Structure formats: C-alpha cells, structure tokens
Amino acid sequence: MAPGVDLLVQFFPSFAKIVLAATGLAIIFGIMGVINLAHGEFIMVGAYATTLAYNGALGALPLVPVDPIGVLPGAVQLPAAMLTGVLVTALFGLVVERTVISGAVPNWIAERTIGRPVVKPMYDRLLDSMVATWGISLIMVQLVRNLYGNSLNGIGIPFGQFSYGNGLSISTYKLVLAGVAALVLLLLYVVFVRTDYGMRARATIQNEGMAKSLGVDTERTYMATFALGSGLAGLTGALYAPLQTIVPGMGGGFLVEAFVAVVVGGASVVVGTLLAGGLLGFVYALFANVWGTFAGRIMLLVVAILVIRFVPQGLSSLVERIRDRWAEVS
Amino acid sequence: MLEVDGVRAGYDSTPILRNVDLSVEEGEIVGVMGKNGVGKSTLVKTIVGLVEPDEGTVRFDGRDVTDTPPHERARSGMGYIPQGREIFPDLTVEQNLRMGESINDGSSALLYEDVFDYFPILDERRGQKGGTMSGGQQQMLAIARALVANPDLLLLDEPSEGIQPSIVQQISEDMRAINEDLGTTILFVEQNLSVIRDMADRCYAMERGTIVDELGATDLEDEETIASYLAV
Amino acid sequence: MSDTADGMDPAVKQTSAELATGVDTDTILKTEGITKRFGGLTAIDDVDFDVEAGELRCLIGPNGAGKSTLLNLITGALSPSEGEVYFRGHDITEMDPHERIRRGLSIKFQVPSVYEDLTVRENVRLPIQRLASGAERDERMADALAAAGLSAKADVAASALSHGEQQQLEIGMAASLDPDLLLLDEPVAGLSVDERAEIAERITQLNEERSIAFVVIEHDTDFVAEIADHVTVLHQGETFREGSIEEIETDPEVQRIYLGGETDA
Amino acid sequence: MATDADSAGVLGRFVDAIHGPNTMGESRRFWAAFGVVALLMVTFPLYMLESAVTNMSQYLALTLLALSLAVVWGFTGVLSFGQVAFFAVAGYTYGIVGINVAGPLGTMAGLFVAVGVAALFAAVLGYFMFYGGVSDVYVTIMTLVVVLVLKTFLDQTAGDKWTIGEAALGGFNGMPGIPDLALGIGEPFLVFDDFTLFYAALLALLVTYLGLRALLNSDYGRVMVAIREDEDRTEMLGYDVKRVKLTVFTFGGALAGLSGVLYVTYFNYISPSELSLTAASLPVIWVAVGGRKTLLGPIVATVAIERLGLFLSVNVGDWAFVINGLLLLVIVLLLPEGLVPGLRDLVSWIGDRRDEGGTDDTTEPSGEVIE
Amino acid sequence: ALMGGGSSDTIKLGILEDQSGNFALVGSPKHKASLLAIEEINNDGGINGQQIEYYDPDPQSSNDRYLELTRRMVQQRDVDALWAGYSSATRETIRPYIDQQDQLYFYTTQYEGGVCDKNVFAVGPTARQQLGSVLPYLVEEYGPRIYTIAADYNFGQLSADWVKVLADENDAEVIGEEFIPLSNSQFSSTINRIQDADPDFVMSMLVGQNHTSFYEQKASAGLDIPIGTSTAMAQGYEHLRLDPPAMANIYAGVNYMQEIPTNRNTRDGGFVDRYYDMWPDAPYLNEEAENNYFSIYMYKRAVEQAGTTDQEEVKAALESGITYPAPEAPDGEEIKLVPETHHVNHHMWVMRADENHNVEAVDDRVIDETFLKDTVGCDLTSKDEEKQYTPQDYYEEAG
Numbered sequence A: 001m002a003p004g005v006d007l008l009v010q011f012f013p014s015f016a017k018i019v020l021a022a023t024g025l026a027i028i029f030g031i032m033g034v035i036n037l038a039h040g041e042f043i044m045v046g047a048y049a050t051t052l053a054y055n056g057a058l059g060a061l062p063l064v065p066v067d068p069i070g071v072l073p074g075a076v077q078l079p080a081a082m083l084t085g086v087l088v089t090a091l092f093g094l095v096v097e098r099t100v101i102s103g104a105v106p107n108w109i110a111e112r113t114i115g116r117p118v119v120k121p122m123y124d125r126l127l128d129s130m131v132a133t134w135g136i137s138l139i140m141v142q143l144v145r146n147l148y149g150n151s152l153n154g155i156g157i158p159f160g161q162f163s164y165g166n167g168l169s170i171s172t173y174k175l176v177l178a179g180v181a182a183l184v185l186l187l188l189y190v191v192f193v194r195t196d197y198g199m200r201a202r203a204t205i206q207n208e209g210m211a212k213s214l215g216v217d218t219e220r221t222y223m224a225t226f227a228l229g230s231g232l233a234g235l236t237g238a239l240y241a242p243l244q245t246i247v248p249g250m251g252g253g254f255l256v257e258a259f260v261a262v263v264v265g266g267a268s269v270v271v272g273t274l275l276a277g278g279l280l281g282f283v284y285a286l287f288a289n290v291w292g293t294f295a296g297r298i299m300l301l302v303v304a305i306l307v308i309r310f311v312p313q314g315l316s317s318l319v320e321r322i323r324d325r326w327a328e329v330s
Numbered sequence B: 001m002l003e004v005d006g007v008r009a010g011y012d013s014t015p016i017l018r019n020v021d022l023s024v025e026e027g028e029i030v031g032v033m034g035k036n037g038v039g040k041s042t043l044v045k046t047i048v049g050l051v052e053p054d055e056g057t058v059r060f061d062g063r064d065v066t067d068t069p070p071h072e073r074a075r076s077g078m079g080y081i082p083q084g085r086e087i088f089p090d091l092t093v094e095q096n097l098r099m100g101e102s103i104n105d106g107s108s109a110l111l112y113e114d115v116f117d118y119f120p121i122l123d124e125r126r127g128q129k130g131g132t133m134s135g136g137q138q139q140m141l142a143i144a145r146a147l148v149a150n151p152d153l154l155l156l157d158e159p160s161e162g163i164q165p166s167i168v169q170q171i172s173e174d175m176r177a178i179n180e181d182l183g184t185t186i187l188f189v190e191q192n193l194s195v196i197r198d199m200a201d202r203c204y205a206m207e208r209g210t211i212v213d214e215l216g217a218t219d220l221e222d223e224e225t226i227a228s229y230l231a232v
Numbered sequence C: 001m002s003d004t005a006d007g008m009d010p011a012v013k014q015t016s017a018e019l020a021t022g023v024d025t026d027t028i029l030k031t032e033g034i035t036k037r038f039g040g041l042t043a044i045d046d047v048d049f050d051v052e053a054g055e056l057r058c059l060i061g062p063n064g065a066g067k068s069t070l071l072n073l074i075t076g077a078l079s080p081s082e083g084e085v086y087f088r089g090h091d092i093t094e095m096d097p098h099e100r101i102r103r104g105l106s107i108k109f110q111v112p113s114v115y116e117d118l119t120v121r122e123n124v125r126l127p128i129q130r131l132a133s134g135a136e137r138d139e140r141m142a143d144a145l146a147a148a149g150l151s152a153k154a155d156v157a158a159s160a161l162s163h164g165e166q167q168q169l170e171i172g173m174a175a176s177l178d179p180d181l182l183l184l185d186e187p188v189a190g191l192s193v194d195e196r197a198e199i200a201e202r203i204t205q206l207n208e209e210r211s212i213a214f215v216v217i218e219h220d221t222d223f224v225a226e227i228a229d230h231v232t233v234l235h236q237g238e239t240f241r242e243g244s245i246e247e248i249e250t251d252p253e254v255q256r257i258y259l260g261g262e263t264d265a
Numbered sequence D: 001m002a003t004d005a006d007s008a009g010v011l012g013r014f015v016d017a018i019h020g021p022n023t024m025g026e027s028r029r030f031w032a033a034f035g036v037v038a039l040l041m042v043t044f045p046l047y048m049l050e051s052a053v054t055n056m057s058q059y060l061a062l063t064l065l066a067l068s069l070a071v072v073w074g075f076t077g078v079l080s081f082g083q084v085a086f087f088a089v090a091g092y093t094y095g096i097v098g099i100n101v102a103g104p105l106g107t108m109a110g111l112f113v114a115v116g117v118a119a120l121f122a123a124v125l126g127y128f129m130f131y132g133g134v135s136d137v138y139v140t141i142m143t144l145v146v147v148l149v150l151k152t153f154l155d156q157t158a159g160d161k162w163t164i165g166e167a168a169l170g171g172f173n174g175m176p177g178i179p180d181l182a183l184g185i186g187e188p189f190l191v192f193d194d195f196t197l198f199y200a201a202l203l204a205l206l207v208t209y210l211g212l213r214a215l216l217n218s219d220y221g222r223v224m225v226a227i228r229e230d231e232d233r234t235e236m237l238g239y240d241v242k243r244v245k246l247t248v249f250t251f252g253g254a255l256a257g258l259s260g261v262l263y264v265t266y267f268n269y270i271s272p273s274e275l276s277l278t279a280a281s282l283p284v285i286w287v288a289v290g291g292r293k294t295l296l297g298p299i300v301a302t303v304a305i306e307r308l309g310l311f312l313s314v315n316v317g318d319w320a321f322v323i324n325g326l327l328l329l330v331i332v333l334l335l336p337e338g339l340v341p342g343l344r345d346l347v348s349w350i351g352d353r354r355d356e357g358g359t360d361d362t363t364e365p366s367g368e369v370i371e
Numbered sequence E: 001a002l003m004g005g006g007s008s009d010t011i012k013l014g015i016l017e018d019q020s021g022n023f024a025l026v027g028s029p030k031h032k033a034s035l036l037a038i039e040e041i042n043n044d045g046g047i048n049g050q051q052i053e054y055y056d057p058d059p060q061s062s063n064d065r066y067l068e069l070t071r072r073m074v075q076q077r078d079v080d081a082l083w084a085g086y087s088s089a090t091r092e093t094i095r096p097y098i099d100q101q102d103q104l105y106f107y108t109t110q111y112e113g114g115v116c117d118k119n120v121f122a123v124g125p126t127a128r129q130q131l132g133s134v135l136p137y138l139v140e141e142y143g144p145r146i147y148t149i150a151a152d153y154n155f156g157q158l159s160a161d162w163v164k165v166l167a168d169e170n171d172a173e174v175i176g177e178e179f180i181p182l183s184n185s186q187f188s189s190t191i192n193r194i195q196d197a198d199p200d201f202v203m204s205m206l207v208g209q210n211h212t213s214f215y216e217q218k219a220s221a222g223l224d225i226p227i228g229t230s231t232a233m234a235q236g237y238e239h240l241r242l243d244p245p246a247m248a249n250i251y252a253g254v255n256y257m258q259e260i261p262t263n264r265n266t267r268d269g270g271f272v273d274r275y276y277d278m279w280p281d282a283p284y285l286n287e288e289a290e291n292n293y294f295s296i297y298m299y300k301r302a303v304e305q306a307g308t309t310d311q312e313e314v315k316a317a318l319e320s321g322i323t324y325p326a327p328e329a330p331d332g333e334e335i336k337l338v339p340e341t342h343h344v345n346h347h348m349w350v351m352r353a354d355e356n357h358n359v360e361a362v363d364d365r366v367i368d369e370t371f372l373k374d375t376v377g378c379d380l381t382s383k384d385e386e387k388q389y390t391p392q393d394y395y396e397e398a399g
C-alpha cells in the first residue's frame, strides 16, 4: 500500500484536532487580547453539555428542567446534543465575560454599593487575564467533578469505519472532523473578511475609545467575540465528546496544541490556524506514523520552537512577507 | 446644534474643565483655541462622550446626550478627529476608512472617491497598514475616516498637526467647502494661527479649564488678539 | 557592578574618534546610496546625506517623503535594503542601535517616548548613569533637569507631564547622552507658540555651547527658519533640494510640492 | 547606632544600596515590621510543630523560584513560563551528581554544578530567543513549550538506558534517593535535613532578598526596569538590551536552579511532575498574586498560597480547588497590582487618615506604583 | 513515632487517597472502601477493643501534597499505619520519607512490581501476576503473535518487559511494541500500525484518562483483534463509562472487579452490597478499593496477633504470614501476605467484556508473586531492604 495514502489519512485527524482546538482560543486571544487558560475547560463544558444532552440527562444542567433531546428521533439526537453543547458553552462564555473578563457584573454591584467601579476589564491585559482564567479553570474542573462525578458515560462514535486497503481502516468520523475543521475555518473567513464584524472587533481591541467614537458598541463587540470564541470551544468539545472520555480534566489535552497552534499561526486567525494546523498536523502525522507517537509529539513541539524562533510573528506573517517580497520584485 | 452647559469634567477625580458653556449653531464653523494643557482636548472628548462630565449637560441636535454612550452619539451624527491620529494600526488604510463608513447610513454624499480627491495618497495606499503610514499620512487618514462617516457635526482636534504646510492650507479650504456644500457643522481645536483665521466663523478662547472669551469674525482679523490667547 | 551598567567602557567613544583619522573628520554623518523598500514601495531611494560636525540641519519635505524613515535608518531602528551609513568615519550599517548611540548618536522620536511610569528624575538618570557616576552624575542630572525646566517636577511621574514638558524631557534625555549628533523628529508638533520658542532656543543653545550637530525634522516653517543653518528637502524618498533656508523658501518647486502658495515667512 | 565610624560607613553604604525607587519598604516602620517577621521566622521551630517547620522549608525553597520569576518578569518584563525548567534541570543535575559522588563533596559539587547547569541552560535558551528576536508573549509560549518538551522527554526515561552512572533518571516515577545537602570533606560536619534545611532555606531567602534589593536599586537594576518599561527607548539610550535580558534571564535560571536544589534536598526525590502545565503556571500565579513589581509580594504569595492549599486540602476536601480558584479570581480582579502593593496602599491610606499631615515617607509618584 | 504506638486509646490510621484531581476517578473508590472497612471494624468493637480513628485529607492527585500530608500524618497525627497513593510516582515520592521514619505503609495499587522495602506492604497485584493470568489464556485461545501497546512511562515500560518475559515462558512472541505518551489521546496511527502488523492479540497497558479514548477509537476504526490488559476495566470501569462496543472482546487480568463471581463478593449482604449501602452514589467498586479493604483487615489481624500497635511489632506480625478471606477469593480460600516480600499471593481472574459490555469470568486461579521471592531473592524477614527491582534484574538473574 502506498505510504503516501496512509500518511494522508493519518494527517486528517491531527489537522482536525489542532485546528479545532485552536480556533476558539485564537479568536479570544487575537481579537480581545485575553489569554484564556480555561480554554480547555470551555471545551470540557461543550463536551459535558453534549454528553448530558445525549444521555438524556440535560435536566442535570442548571436551568434546564426537562430533557428536550430525548424525544427527538434517533438520527438527530447527536446533532441536537452537539448544538446544545455549542450553545451552552457560548452562554457560559458570555457569563464569564460579563462577570470576570469585563468585570461588568461586579462593577454594577460595586457602583450601587460603594459608588465606584472596582474591576478593570481584562481586555488586552494578557497576563492578568491569564491568572484570572487560570482561577476559572481550577474552579470549573473541580466544580464539574463535584456536580457530575469523576466521569460521564460516553457517546459511541458515529459513522463506523473507513477502510483503505490492506486491512487498514480509520474511524470515518475522524475524517468527517477534518471536514468540519475546514468548514469552521471557511466560516470564520467569511465572518472576518466578508463582514465588518471582524474588522470592528479588531479595531475595538486596537483602540477602544476611537472605535466607540466611530459608532462601534464595544461592549457588545467584546461580548459577541467572547461568545463566539467560547462557542467554538464548545463546538470542539461537542465534536470530540464521542471520541474522548468525558472526565473533568479532559480539557487539558487540548490546551497545549491550542496554544502552540495559535502562536505558530500568528496574528491572522484564519490563515494562521490553517497554516499551523497544516504544518503541525503534518509533522505529527509523519513522525507518529513512522517513529511512533512519542516522536510525533516531541517533533510537534520542536517544530513549534523552531517556528517561533525563526518566524517570531507566526506563519501568517510569512505569507505577508512573501507577498511583500513579491511586490518588491515585480 | 451643539450646546455645552456648565460642564465640569476631568480624569480620575483630577478636575480639568470648570463650568464650560459653549454653543454651536447649525452650519457654523467654530474654533477653540488656547495654550497647551488648558483642556481643549478634554472638552472635545466630553462632547464626543469619551469623558463623562461630573456636572453639566451636553445637548446635540436638541437632545440631551449627557448620558448617551459615545457610539450612539457617533451614530446620531458626530464625527471625531482626535489629537494624535488614533489610527487603528493593524487595520489597513481601507479598513480604517470602512470603520468610518460603517456608521454612515448610506445616504452619504461624500464617499471614498471624494475623500480620495482630497488625499490621493490614501487611494494609493489602500492596502498598507495604518500604523506604518507616516505621521502626516496618518493625520490625513484620520480626517478622511471621519469624513466618510458623513457626520452632521465634525469635531477636529488640531487637524494641522504634523501636516505639510501646503496641505494645511488645503485642509482649511476643504473644510470650508465641506461646510458649504454639505452643511456640515464644524467645531475645531487649533493652535495654528493661520488655520484659525482661515477656517473659523468665530472662535472660543480657553484658559485653565474654562472659556474666557469669544471672538467674532472681526476679532479674528486681528492677529494680535489671537496670538494673545496662544502665547504668553 | 560597574558604573556603566552594561560594562562597556565609555572610553570607546574617544578611541573610535582617534581611529577615524584619515577620514574627513568634518563630516560627522554620511549615508551612501542608502535605500529602503517596504514591499513595493521605495521609501528612501539611493540617498546620499551628509552632515557636518556642529551643523544644525533641518530636514523637511512632504508627508511621506521618507524623513522619519531616513532617521530610523541612521539610528538602526530600521535596516537598509541597500547602501551604507557612516558615522564619524566608521561604517555603522550593521551595528545595533545601542552601539551607534555609544558612538555619539542620539534621537528623539516623532511620538514622545519617555518612561511614563518612572519619575522625571529616574528618566533623566538613565542616560546619565551610563556616562558618569558619583558627584558628577548628581551634578549632570541636576543640570539636565534645570535645562529642561523640570527641576520642580523631578519627582513627578513622567505620565503626569504635559505634552510640551514631555518633549522637553525627551530632548533633555537625548542631549544628556553627550551626543555629537542629535536627531529630532518633529520636536515641536502640537506645542504652543511659546513652547516652540523655548525649544528653538534650547536647540540653538545646545548647538552653540556644546557644538552638537543636529538633524531636525519639522513641518513648522517658522521654526525651521528660526533655527536652521542649512535645509535638506526630501521628496519621494530622494534628496530634492539642499541649501540655505532662503534658497529653499523661495524655490518655486519646493513651494509647489511642499510649502503651498504663500508662506508666513 | 554603630559607634565605629568605619562599620557605620559600610553599613551606611549597604543601607543606601538596598533602598531606592525600584523596591518597596523604606520607612522605619517597614524595617521594624521586617525585623519582627524575621525574628518570628528564626524562632519558628520553637513554637511550631515539626511538620510545619519542614513544610515551611519547602515553601521557603519555592520563594526563590518565585523571586527568579519576579526578577525576570516583574523587573525586566520577560514573562518566562520556563523557570520550572531550570528548577527541574538543577534538581535532576544535583541528583545525578549527588548519587554518583558519595559523601558531602558530592553534594557540594552537586549544588554548584546544578546551579551552573541551570544557568547555562537558561543562557543557551535566552541566547536562542533574545538574539533571535523572540519577544513578548512569544517568549512566554516558547519557554512553556520548552518545559513541555523536557517533560515529554523525561516521562519516558524509565528504562535502564537512561541511567547516568549510578543515577537512573527514572521516567515518570522520578529519581529517588537523592542525598541531603551536606557540608564537609570526607565526613559531613553539617547535613541539611529538617531543621538545618529550614535555616539554610531561610538564610538563602534572606540573602537573596537583600541581594536583589541591592541589585534592583543599582544602576543595573534601573536599566532592567527601563527595559521593562520601554525596550526600544532603552536601546536608544545606548544600552545593550539583548545582553541585559540575557544576563538577567541567566541569573534567573541560576536562582531557579538554587531553588530546585533546595527543593529536591527536601524531597530527596524529583520527578517530571515538576514540569507539568500546572507546575509551570504556579510561579506565574505566585508572582502575579503577590505583585510582580515587588520582591516581598512573590515571597508572601508563595508561602500563603502553598500554605492555604495545604489547609484547604486538609480541611475542605472536595471544594478546595474551587475556593482556591475563587480567591485567585478575587485577587486579580480587585488588586490587579497584586496583594502586597494592594495591602501597602491600604496601610498607607489608613496611615494617612490617622496622622493627617504626619511625616510619612511613602510618598510615591502618582500614576503607577513602581515600588 | 518516638513514643511508640500502643499508649493512646485509639488506633490512628492515615488514609491518603485522591478525592479530587486527575486520579480521583480511581482514588475515590479506594477512599470509600477504606472507610467501609474502618466503619465495619469499629462497629464490630474495634481492634483489641480500641476504636480506629482515621485522618483522610485529600492529596488532590499532587505528589508534592502527598509528601506534605505524609509528613503531617507521621509527625503531627502520629498514625499507626498509612495507606497512601494511587500511582507509582506517588509511592516513590513518599517512600524515602517512609523509610526515614520507618513508617508502616500499605501501597495497594496494582503496579509494575519489584518493591522490596521493609516498611512497605505492596498488597496490590503485580504486573507479573496480572499479565501472568491473562496472557497465557490469550495465547491458548488466539495464538502466539502479540502486539504490545503501553503507556510511555515506568509502569508501561516495565509491564511491556513482563509481556516479553511471559511470552517467552509461553512460547509466544512479541511482534510489535509501541509506547504512548501519557498526554496522547489520538490513536489513529497506533491503530494503523496494529492493523499493519495483524497480531493474534494485543496486550494493552494504557493508563489514564487520555488513553481510555483508545478503546472507543479502535472500535470505531473497526479494529476487532482481542485485547488483553492489566489496566482497563478493573480500575476505571471503562465498560460502564464507555458506549458499547468499545470494550468488546477485552480481557482483563485482575485480582478483583465488582463483577467477580465469588460468594463473598456478590451474595446478599456481601462486599458489593455493603459498599453500596454505605456509598449509594458511588459509581464503581474497583480493584484497588478491595485491596484497601482487605489490607485494613490484614492490619487488624496483625495488631491482634501482636497485641500492640507498635509499628515494628505489627510489621513482624504481618511478616508471620497473615491471611484473610478477601472478597476476591472463593469460599474456603484465604489470600496470603508473603512474609519475605510483603506482597500478596492473589487469587487472579481473567474477565472478559462482550459487545454489550457484560463482564464475565473466563478463568481464575491463585498466582503467587514469584519475581521478588524466587528470581531476585528478596527476603525481608532476614534482610532489611529499601529497593525496587526491575525485569532487568530478572534477565540478569536468569542469565
């Protein structure tokens, strides 16, 4: 069997995982200047909400008295559960944004009690946001453990297997995920390039006062961005719920890939994540396939170090540089 | 059109403005002059809504906007060109302009093409990052960004800063043209004598956080009077 | 810990000056065919720019002519696409900015850049501590504060200074590096008429008393007329004219591209 | 107070050296409080249980790790996630040398070699980054990835081929049997265990604290702070920013290494769990919570957070992490400058209210408090 | 510890098991079963008339915290015996201190084996015991070609070595071997390589939450080769957590699972019933939980025999060949603590899960712990050691 085909098939799952792990983080980091160390836990929330919905235990979620998914026909139960996961996580992100990241809720309370705001928003305060979200991550892991125990019953992986000759096969679902990852990037491209939202969001973080005086409702932009980033994390959780064991610490398994991909990708969310997912996914697939999983993992990290060192602004800056060089020549 | 009434404002409990009264009629071009640090920029920011007054009211178009957030004031027709350009550094020139345009309800008479007539360099550099433009180019971009929003009231904070002399003259002329052609009301802050003279119908003079004088058209003919408010 | 924080001997400056014999010592700065391209744009195009020791040169030109870029190439904040920079006879093209500074260059940026969270005194200390210690240091700090008119505000955080005061502070810091050549990018933009006069006086004084050479970028023609010996006009990345202020002001081409119809001069 | 003029001169110079705008605590009141705390620490074993004392030596060792980050991040502006890498490398190195070379000579050599190797590692990494133009958040992620590489590598070193002399790296399970630090030639005359280790750690902390105060208030310290505030500006004042950053980073690596050595002598054991994501974040948390532009902040926060963690795990059980996280949140939200500057502001505010017009020497420039 | 045990009127036990953090899934059943044993003993009149008092702070799955708490247990609480830790890394973290204090310590997790330490009673089954029950069975059933996948750390690597040793002994061969980093949760390439090698069965010593995903992923990729394991199902009850048929055709070699069909375990009022009576919401009763349970009873017997809680005398009593009718053993049989090695000759079971994740026993027998005793000659009754032997020592001994 051609090793090329094999490598290609192995490439898809790693690409999907890196891209899906990174997008939510990239948006919140790239647009709001917030490093979300609880990103993995947002993914966990997505997976939990999906799994609970699918297992007909949605009633165990706060504020959901009944289980709407349970009455649906079988074929749409999983998609409906996943959608629930995305929405719950987006909503959760919104709550975190209002209470911690923007400090709006504590400030609202403080203004009515001691007469002045007490919290400075975390926007563009990389390091403070890191500590705050680290706290959130600690709280969430244990809170979920206390509420739902050490593990949830899993969801089976849909779609069965895809055989590609010589007794080799892969879970079809993993290939589907690669497609979803590509689709997510495409959608983000549309959102950021074809609509003004992305531009306004970036303008907001670059100069909030000026954005306001050009008519941008910056509060809403921040909320929307954080909810979008959280929703994407939720989507990742939802999509990986069938593949991964559902335990409170499961988010940790996404965090490293996500960070590495965001930094390797650089400033541009879509192009950066695409290139990072492509490069790192390929490196991982190649080394894991030929020399084993350990080699794959080490090489992924080593390549990340090399990229940061030699292209400090990330792979997407490389594209710009090439474009400039090209302009210079022509 | 614009009415500022008994405004007291400042930053974090440091009071800067004291009891400021000022009004601008529709279609007027009004200047504000004064030495460094007297609070001219603070006044403009208070009008735009970036500084919240402790006392007093700001009325725009007949409505009390004192508690209206800045983005709503912008949408209801205030355009702002800040001191120090405040370009979005990582957005391209074109995106910076689109940021301005995005509040425009579409009825704009003044679109890109006209703005590019004033500042052709912006047309050439559509794809360049705002932050890499030269100082003066950024100033032009800031002006253009406010113009494409087609505001009813344009607030300019030292528009001539860092701009080459020939374009400074041109800006004064362009502003008058915009005022006449589109009826845009203009309030501007300046320290450049000739710009004040060329542009303003009348002019307020500020000292230490408050308005101390108002100069009419004839006073503005007199260089000495103006200079007395700008120098020691 | 040695007095010079990074351990480099301040004597280097003298040594290099001695080494520079044989080269025309009157020319303190020289660029040869220097070119800077940004993508498809050539911001500086094959410019030969010379400054004599002790000279007070103004650099003017339309917005985007490349003035700030040229300054950045001289200080090393940008590296040229082509060409060389010589300072006091030495090729400094490949040097890090700090090495150039140690050889006697100094700059004030277009946007004020002081240490906002440090006090004025700490701001002034930083350039001086590298060059002097003990009583001499205290003396020089006091002088620098006095010269910038900031003695009374020495213990105020720099962020609390007005725009004009920040400009004064930054010029003071740049000057206290004991430079042979001081580069100023729009030192009076946004200042009031009287503050402009103060800064003009400060520059002339430094130039005359300490024979520091200057390259000053400014759009205020009155200001330029007041201080400059010699003016270079940059246009579209190229040297367009060079001459005395009178020659430049009356040049119809310069009027067309830069000054506009009439001037206040 | 000192009658001998000469010693007063030395003392005076020392007092001068450790005061300045870059560190907090100038007043009589501060030094009085400092003395009281120092006394309480010195007599700690007299009134505390043995386990509290030994646990305290662990926390004291960790304060050095926190200080290493405070120097690198808080005062020079380079946020490194990699301090634990230097910490662990030194721990392993000390273990390898100590296990292979028997007797106090081995452990003393181990101390120096370990700190040296940690510093060298930091120097190489620092050179690779700073001279390669890596800065800001990229340094942060790069150092984090280095930690993860090291951990991934060490996790799988269980086999016999990863034995260096007598010392097996031991993989995920770690390297046991690391000897206590001992002084002497041949026969040890002083072994640092339990109480002696406590005093060794306390002494190390005191010396480091006073030494860092002197450093930060020296010319060099001012350049560090200048780099934190504005790198380009500092370069344009003629300072070799890259070299200063590299030097400070190397020094931080050595300090983290010293912390690592003290720490492994407490455990007599080290494992790759010191390199987990959680472990790598902890120094950042200590420093951020305590106040990164201070020296006292990280010290106080390290001890407080670690001690609180123990308290919660004993008394609260399940909800410990939740409470821990909530406290962190409250502190970053309400005291963004950190616990210690926050408290200081509170104390001086109360002081101002009490003795209006009194001679208080804590007048700070407005704007940010640069302690 | 200086004052000696027996003087106070209660017996103090330290129970350090993870109730939160990464190991809570496997640690909290240990904690719960310990408390069950203690409650039963106290209700039954205690040990020699003394009630048991226990301290059970939560080490939160952190090794540093384990050491802190161990010191606290010993110095402050002066415990008479200590149960602590799930992972080998935890055991190794606290072992130097345990040995320094000569603290009586029970380590109850199934592990790689080889600890020969006078203070440590490693009462869980060793890799050699677990693999020794399942591997020969699978060779018999399916054939001799084995593919090993194992977690890339000490336990996994040593277990993989044991697979090789056992393969040798059973005329089988290891045709492929892969180690997976603990942080890995993507198994496409591993599955791919197994398919490529096409073995008769796979031996899996994967551990932890990330690795659990392997079973789901291999099922959906259509890998249906039988798998033998020492690490799945008995600790983390994957057959209950994962959606069938992820665990179909998986054979676990264990000394205990909730499902083992002994009378002591499953009868009305048996071990399982008593556990869930006390902990109605507990998700599972795992292998280590039983080990904690029976070892507390073994401790009871030893104290009764010694007539004191003095730790040296209790150790001596334990070394006299204590036995106990543990739930894992069929009626009439008692499992035995081996005096020389401080390990237990367990009654081992081979448990198989079917497509619906029903678990049934397919084989069982007593397997002695032979490596320490016979191969390397650990004899703690005559020589005090504080050491861990590895399969390397096996090869050296075997020549």
Ligand SMILES: Nc1ncnc2c1ncn2[C@@H]1O[C@H](COP(=O)(O)OP(=O)(O)OP(=O)(O)O)[C@@H](O)[C@H]1O
Binding pocket: B011, B014, B016, B034, B035, B036, B037, B038, B039, B040, B041, B042, B043, B083, C160, C161, C162, C163, C164, C190
């Ligand atoms: N963000 C701020 N926080 C605190 N004080 C400020 C702030 N911005 C300005 N100030 C202070 O408020 C006063 C008035 O400033 P303002 O910018 O309004 O003056 P201005 O008249 O516009 O001066 P210029 O001619 O220099 O632009 C000054 O003393 C200034 O230092």
Ligand SMILES: Nc1ncnc2c1ncn2[C@@H]1O[C@H](COP(=O)(O)OP(=O)(O)OP(=O)(O)O)[C@@H](O)[C@H]1O
Binding pocket: B128, B132, B133, B134, B135, B136, B137, B162, C038, C039, C041, C043, C061, C062, C063, C064, C065, C066, C067, C068, C069, C070
């Ligand atoms: N990083 C960059 N990328 C692309 N173009 C750049 C960059 N920096 C400068 N430019 C362009 O190079 C030209 C020269 O810029 P420079 O800042 O030197 O002009 P200047 O003469 O100082 O103008 P001003 O008087 O407006 O400050 C401008 O057209 C500018 O847009």
Ligand SMILES: [Mg+2]
Binding pocket: B040, B041, B042, B083, B157
């Ligand atoms: Mg102003």
Ligand SMILES: [Mg+2]
Binding pocket: B134, B135, B136, C067, C068, C069, C110
């Ligand atoms: Mg310029």
